Structures are given as structure tokens and as C-alpha cells.
Amino acid sequence: MFRNREFRRFAILFLLITVVTVTLGFAINMMAGILVIVSDTTFGTLFLIFTRARYKSIAHISEQIDIVLHNTDHMYIAEIDEGELSILQSEITKMTLRIREQNEALKREKRHLADSLADIAHQLRTPLTSVTLIMSLLETNTDEDERKGLIRETEELLLQVDWLLTSLLKLSRLDAGIVEFQSEQIDINDLIYASIRPFMISMELHNIDLQIDIPKRMIINGDSSWLSEAIQNILKNCIEKVGDGGKIEIVCEDNTLFTEITIHDSGMGIGKEDLPFIFDRFYRGKNTNMAGYGIGLSLCKMIITRQGGTINAKNHPQGGAIFAIRFPK
Incomplete structure (x- = not known):
């Protein structure tokens, strides 16, 4: 208590006032001097007792804070009945809870x-x-034909590495929150045709039947380049699943609540055990022979949800998987 500079100053000032008042009291008469001594002594004693009690309470709070700082399992600070210290205790408790939550998040x-x-x-x-x-x-x-085949295979693997690194970079940018999505009106027909353009040759080579049913002048708000990226990841997944001679159907419907884009493929569908995790990062399914890296659909979901949309996947009653993307009005 006496280590507090303000308290020492107050004590010195109180002693000076006491000396002055006692001197003046005795200058008047003996009874006045005695009365001043009793009054000053009583006031000083009560103030000292009260101040010491408050310092003990503050010291107790300090001990509790020290325990919290050195023991992450201890988060309780004993309650105090006094008004100002009770408020201080409440604020410290809130602070410790926030620190605990931040530590858990870290x-x-x-x-x-x-x-x-x-x-x-x-x-x-x-x-x-x-x-x-x-x-x-x-x-x-030394066989020239075999060497050419190996070189082509190397080029394909390097393209896979490039796609993988690009996707991981996009995921890290989205995780860090440094991507600023544009909000613009997008014609869904333009969005879909821009998304399928990179796959047209591949679908033609594999004889994949693509059917598109989208009404004209159907508009959503969002970032067209990022949404195109999301749809391309779904299409890439569908193309891998349907194989040669497969079918992919893209349908768009609109109502008063939302605009929905559905992409349905004729593949084998999604295993029941895989459905809850299909959008998890790096999840490749229970079948270890599955192609892909488990990144595309995770990136797709992050892009859509960050722009206020939703996406889910399920198995179609007639076979194959169906992906439904919804944008609320």
C-alpha cells in the first residue's frame, strides 16, 4: 500500500493538515486541540482500514489474474461484492474469456x-x-516413340502440378481473406458458356453429351470470374466421373426466394459415406483409387459461400450426382 506514490503523497498531505489543525486547535484552547486530535486520528484510522481492505481486494484480483495467465485451465476469478471492484472483476473475467477463445482459435x-x-x-x-x-x-x-510418350506424360504431370499449385494459392488467398469479390449483375447464360468453354474439346473427344436449359435474361449478383472458376471445378469433377459417352445436364430455375443452378452427371454417383465430406479440403473419398486431389470442390464451395450462395451435392434418383447452387434474391 505504501509503495503507491499517490498514497504516500496523500499521507504526507494528511499529516501536514493534521499538524496545522492541531496547532490551531491548541491555540484556541485545550479542548479544541484535543477534539482536533481525536477527529484526525479517527478519520485517519478509518481511511487506513478502508484503503487497506481495498488494496487487499486488488491484490487478490492480481493473484487471480496471475493464475489465469500461468494456467490455461483456470478461468475463474472470485467475485467481489464491492461496486467499483466488482465492475473491474467483471471486465477482467470477460477479458480472460476472450483470451481463452482466442487461444483456442489460434x-x-x-x-x-x-x-x-x-x-x-x-x-x-x-x-x-x-x-x-x-x-x-x-x-x-533409346526408343524414340517411347521417349516421346514419356515426355508427353511428363508434360501432363507438370500441368497437374501447376493446377495444384494455382488452386492451393487461391485457397490460401481465400483463407487469408485478401480476396475482394466484385458485385455485378451476371447473365447466367454467359456465366455457364464461359465456364464450359475450356472443356469443349475434351467433352467432344470423349463423346460427352452436354445439355443446357437456361432461360434468357436470368441474372444473379456476384463475381463472374470467381463463379466461373467454381462452376468449372464442378464440371471438371463431372467430366471425370461420366467417362466416354456420358451425359452432363445443366439446368437453371428461378423463383421468388432464390435462383438455382443444377449440374447433373450420368456417372456412378457419390458414395453414401462420402456425401457428408464431399466438399472437405483434400477429401478424396473412401475409394483410394479415386482421381483428383480433393481441392476443386472445396475451392468451389468456398467461392460460392463467400458470395452469399449455397451449394450441396446428392445422388440423383435416376443415377449420377447432382450439384445444386443457390443464390438468394
């Missing part, structure tokens, strides 16, 4: 980052290992 982010780095390393290792093996075969293979 721990989750660290675990997520560690898992993501491990997944990224695994995803990159697979194609790079294949490239390394192919390069060793190129060194020993």
Missing part, C-alpha cells in the same frame, strides 16, 4: 496449418515422384 489454426502443409506436401510429392521416375527412364530408353 491452436485450431495452428493444427489446421500443420495438417494443410502435410497434405500439400503429400499432394505435390505424388506427381513429382512420377516425374522423377520418368526422367530416369528417359535417360536409359
Whole structure:
């Protein structure tokens, strides 16, 4: 208590006032001097007792804060009945709870980052290992046709690595919240045809039947380039599933509540055990032979939900998978 500079100043000032008042009291008469001494002593004693009690309460709060800082499992600060200190105790309790929540969030982010780095390393290792093996075969293979085939295979693997790195970069930008989506009116016909354009040659080569049923002048709000990216990831997944001679159907419907785009493929559908996790990052399904890296659909969902939309996947009653994207009015 006496370590407090303000308290020492007050004590010195009180002693000076006491000396002056006692001197003046005795200058008047003996009884006045005695009365002043009793009054000053009583006031000083009560003030000292009251101040000491408050300092004990503050010291108790300090001890509780120290316990909280050094023991993450202890989050309780004993309640105090006094008015101002009770308010202080309440604010400190709120602060400790916020610190606890922030610490838990940081721990989750660290675990997520560690898992993501491990997944990224695994995803990159697979194609790079294949490239390394192919390069060793190129060194020993003298057949020109086989060497050309190996070079083409290497080019395809490097394209996969490039797509993988690009997708991971986009995911990291979305995670960091540094992507600013544009809000503009988008004609859904323009959006769909811009999305399917990169796949037209591939679908023609694999004889995939593409059917599109979208009314004219149907408008949604969003970022056209990012939404096109999302739809392309769905189409890429559908093309891989339907194989040669398959069918993909894109339908758009509008009502007073939302605008819905559905993409239905004629593939084998989605396993029941995979449906709850189909949009999880790096999830490739229970079937370990599945192609892909488990990134496209995760990126797709993040793009759509960040722009106020929703996406879900299910199996169509007539076979195949169906993806439904909704944008509220």
C-alpha cells in the first residue's frame, strides 16, 4: 500500500493538515486541540482500514489474474461484492474469456496449418515422384516413340502440378481473406458458356453429351470470374466421373426466394459415406483409387459461400450426382 506514490503523497498531505489543525486547535484552547486530535486520528484510522481492505481486494484480483495467465485451465476469478471492484472483476473475467477463445482459435489454426502443409506436401510429392521416375527412364530408353510418350506424360504431370499449385494459392488467398469479390449483375447464360468453354474439346473427344436449359435474361449478383472458376471445378469433377459417352445436364430455375443452378452427371454417383465430406479440403473419398486431389470442390464451395450462395451435392434418383447452387434474391 505504501509503495503507491499517490498514497504516500496523500499521507504526507494528511499529516501536514493534521499538524496545522492541531496547532490551531491548541491555540484556541485545550479542548479544541484535543477534539482536533481525536477527529484526525479517527478519520485517519478509518481511511487506513478502508484503503487497506481495498488494496487487499486488488491484490487478490492480481493473484487471480496471475493464475489465469500461468494456467490455461483456470478461468475463474472470485467475485467481489464491492461496486467499483466488482465492475473491474467483471471486465477482467470477460477479458480472460476472450483470451481463452482466442487461444483456442489460434491452436485450431495452428493444427489446421500443420495438417494443410502435410497434405500439400503429400499432394505435390505424388506427381513429382512420377516425374522423377520418368526422367530416369528417359535417360536409359533409346526408343524414340517411347521417349516421346514419356515426355508427353511428363508434360501432363507438370500441368497437374501447376493446377495444384494455382488452386492451393487461391485457397490460401481465400483463407487469408485478401480476396475482394466484385458485385455485378451476371447473365447466367454467359456465366455457364464461359465456364464450359475450356472443356469443349475434351467433352467432344470423349463423346460427352452436354445439355443446357437456361432461360434468357436470368441474372444473379456476384463475381463472374470467381463463379466461373467454381462452376468449372464442378464440371471438371463431372467430366471425370461420366467417362466416354456420358451425359452432363445443366439446368437453371428461378423463383421468388432464390435462383438455382443444377449440374447433373450420368456417372456412378457419390458414395453414401462420402456425401457428408464431399466438399472437405483434400477429401478424396473412401475409394483410394479415386482421381483428383480433393481441392476443386472445396475451392468451389468456398467461392460460392463467400458470395452469399449455397451449394450441396446428392445422388440423383435416376443415377449420377447432382450439384445444386443457390443464390438468394
